Amino acid sequence: MTSAVPTKQLSRKIPKQLERWRELILQFLFPVESDTWLSALRLGLGLQVIVYTLSLRDDWNYLLAGTGHGLISRNLAEALLSVESRFVPRLGWLVSLGAYVGLSENAVLSIAWVCLLGTGFSLLAGLFCRSSAILAWFLHLCAAKSGGLLSYGADNFMTVGLFYLMLSPLPDRYSLDWRLRKSPSKDPHLLGFWRRVLQIHLCIIYFFGGLTKCFGNGWWDGSNIWRALIRPPSNIIDPEILIRWKDLFPIAGVFICLLETGYPFFIWGKRTRTIWFTCICAMHLAIGLTLGMYLFAFIMIVLNAAAFGAGLVSRSRTESQRKHGTGIIDRRAA
């Protein structure tokens, strides 16, 4: 009887505590957000799709052809993919569909290339945003999966970016769709949710990337930086020039480990966000310039810009205006 009162209080307290936690989680996952980040993602991915398609202009059919015409058989990659799942989109589906209406494999591949390029331009302009995002995701996924052994990190991140873009509440207010069709305003909580998804995903990417690097001795003594820079086909800078900077390699190696592992902890804070965001973008820029991995560098910068960069500039401008009493507050920098 004596213990009944505290038990009752506890049983009342626990649901209250749980309710509070649930509220906090929902507030975190569904913040009010403008669509500036979505514009950044759409424009960035549009540009990325264009560069990706144009960079493979001369090799598209050669790399993705079936047996007998290309570098390695597309059929092999698709057979390996079928072991894992038969439902993952691939170019073989389109080729079969093309054959059904009398189109040759080469013609289907060329059409796929043109369509992918078209979706890139369409995303950039913001015309038929949702359909373009879905088509870009589908065609790029087909190419990446049918390419199989030919695909690398940049393709994975493109798939991730396009996957989130097609699910996000399009169109954004800077798109042509918005201006021409006067689309209704999107739910700001939903915009916030999809931005959070991208933000959390990036945190996981960098945390595991950084953690795995921390487990390699070559990142602590800088030898991995040296190896990455002289390893073909990324050896675009003469080693004779690189060797002059050898003392910086251990610093750069440790810096990259800390930057990536610390990303999920320091990117959220108001004070550290600008520093971390700038350093991460600078790191990707350096990867693009020194290793020639410009597609990989660009997609990572786009994802970061959309997740944590959009609003950063206007927010700091607003803060400075508030500090100096210059007035106008940009409501978009929510």
Place this chain on the structure above:
Amino acid sequence: MRQKTVYLACLILHFSLILTVSCRETLWLIAHGLTIAPHTVNRYAEKAEAFIAAASGQNLAASNAFRRAVMTYLHIAGVERGYGYFAPNVPASYKIVFELHYPDGRVEYQLPRVHSAAAGMRLAGVIDEIARTRSDPLREYLVKMLAGSVWRDHPDVTAIRAVFGSISLPSISEFEQGKRESYEFSYAYDFSRTDKATKPKNP
């Protein structure tokens, strides 16, 4: 509120899968002694990796519907791989050179050819895959495919020898002492007009 709950459930499922794939890849590296983690940890990493693999349905038969559904989702969301790029260490680099034998006894050397630097980057990935794969038939098939692409450009060639090797990169101190990048022979495949590869020749 119901809409938010649905979104929340999808988010939990989505990130559980991403975390599963990422953890599994990191644990695999530790379990196989590829990291600086103490060897005593390897055993635990192996067990943890096996547990995660089982929990995510990776031990189920390839035809299992649950496994297929998970794999399909991972692929379409672009999250089927972990994020250990250039980690824990920068991997070795490989090279394949084709020795082209002409009917008049002439011998020429040729590298696999693509038109752009972007495609060159992708080609390097294929060559790395040839080195990494543990399946001999797959390795032979890939080499044969590459040899076939060279053959199409040089139809008068009677035989091709594909020489596969690793590129030995000098360390910083070795480079300062004058050592440069070198090529170490791994194995070779001979292809003739009958399109049948002879057994690989190891060093």
